Amino acid sequence: MDDDKNVAVLLGHKTAVIGQLRPMLRDDFRDCANRLLTTAQGHAYSYSNLVLEKDTLGDNSALMVLTDLMRESIETMDLFVDLVKENLQ
Amino acid sequence: MKGNSKTDPVLIALDVINKRNASIALRGADLLADKSRTLLVASGMAVVGVLAYTAVTSLGGSNTAVSSAIVEKIGSYGLMGVAIGLGGSIGSMLIERAQEIKEGLESLSEGKKFSDTGLSYRRVFSGGTDIQEELAKASDEDVRKISDNTQYRIVDQNETHLKISADNELIKRRSLSEMSGKLKSFSSGESQSSAVSSEDMSPGN
Numbered sequence: 001m002d003d004d005k006n007v008a009v010l011l012g013h014k015t016a017v018i019g020q021l022r023p024m025l026r027d028d029f030r031d032c033a034n035r036l037l038t039t040a041q042g043h044a045y046s047y048s049n050l051v052l053e054k055d056t057l058g059d060n061s062a063l064m065v066l067t068d069l070m071r072e073s074i075e076t077m078d079l080f081v082d083l084v085k086e087n088l089q
Numbered sequence: 090m091k092g093n094s095k096t097d098p099v100l101i102a103l104d105v106i107n108k109r110n111a112s113i114a115l116r117g118a119d120l121l122a123d124k125s126r127t128l129l130v131a132s133g134m135a136v137v138g139v140l141a142y143t144a145v146t147s148l149g150g151s152n153t154a155v156s157s158a159i160v161e162k163i164g165s166y167g168l169m170g171v172a173i174g175l176g177g178s179i180g181s182m183l184i185e186r187a188q189e190i191k192e193g194l195e196s197l198s199e200g201k202k203f204s205d206t207g208l209s210y211r212r213v214f215s216g217g218t219d220i221q222e223e224l225a226k227a228s229d230e231d232v233r234k235i236s237d238n239t240q241y242r243i244v245d246q247n248e249t250h251l252k253i254s255a256d257n258e259l260i261k262r263r264s265l266s267e268m269s270g271k272l273k274s275f276s277s278g279e280s281q282s283s284a285v286s287s288e289d290m291s292p293g294n
Contacts, residue, residue, distance in 0.1 A: 028103055029103070031107075032103050035107060035114075036106075036110055039113055039114040042118065042121075045121075046120065062120055065120055066120060069116055069117050069120070072109075072113050073110070076106055076109050076110050079102075079105075079106055083102050083103070087099060
C-alpha cells in the first residue's frame with residue numbers, strides 16, 4: 001500500500017476513536033474533539049480530490065503535502081487522546 | 090481539573106492542541122485553495138480550447154492552412170483575455186480566501202486563538218456555514234455520522250473500509266463500555282485510580 005494510503009487509513013482509525021470518545025467528554029474536551037474531527041473531515045475532502053488528480057493527471061505533489069499534514073493531524077489526535085488518558089489517572 | 094485557565098496545565102495542553110490543529114487546518118485549506126486556483130486555470134484553458142476549436146472549424150472549415158492562420162490571427166492574447174474574463178470573478182474570491190487564510194496563519198503564529206482569526210473551520214475548508222455551531226447543536230448520533238462519513242471517505246479510496254468497520258465494531262464492544270464509566274467520572278471531577286490502558290484506546294482492540 002502507498003504511503004499516503006497508510007496515513008489516510010491511520011487517520012481514519014484516529015477519527016473513529018475520537019468520534020466515539022466525544023459523547024463522554026466534558027465541554028472543553030468536546031470542543032477540541034469537534035475541531036479535530038472537522039480538520040479530519042477537511043483532510044478527507046482534500047484527499048478524495050487529490051487522489052483523483054494523482055490518478056488522472058499523475059501529479060502527486062499536493063498529495064504529498066497533504067500526507068504530511070495528515071501525519072501532523074494524527075500526532076495531534078494522539079496528543080489529545082493521551083491528554084484524555086492522563087486525566088483519568 | 091477546575092482551575093485558572095492561564096495556569097491549569099490541562100487547559101494549556103488543550104489550547105496547544107487547538108492551536109496546532111488550527112494551524113494544520115489552515116495549511117490544509119491553503120493547499121486546497123491553491124489547488125482550486127490551478128483547477129481554475131485548467132478549466133479556463135479547456136474553455137479556451139473549445140472556443141478556439143469552434144472558431145477554427147466554423148471559420149476555416151477543414152482547410153488546415155486557413156485554420157492555422159485564423160488561430161494565429163486571433164492570437165493567444167485574445168484567447169487569454171477570454172480565460173481571464175471567465176475566471177476573474179471566481180479567481181478573485183479564491184485569492185481573497187487565500188489571503189484570509191494567510192492572515193489567519195500569521196495571527197496564530199503571533200499566539201492568537203483560532204477564534205481571533207475571524208475564520209471558522211467550515212469556512213476554511215468550504216466557505217459554508219460554521220461547523221462549530223453545527224456541532225454544538227448536533228446530537229451525538231449526528232456527530233458519530235460525521236465521524237463515520239469522514240472515515241468512510243478516507244478509507245473508501247483504499248478499499249479497506251470493511252476491515253476498518255470490523256475494527257470499529259471491536260472498539261465498540263470491548264472498550265467503550267469500560268471507558269464510558271471512567272470518562273464520566275472524570276468529567277464530573279472525580280479522580281480515578283485506574284486508567285484506560287493504551288491497548289483499550291488502540292483501534293485494533
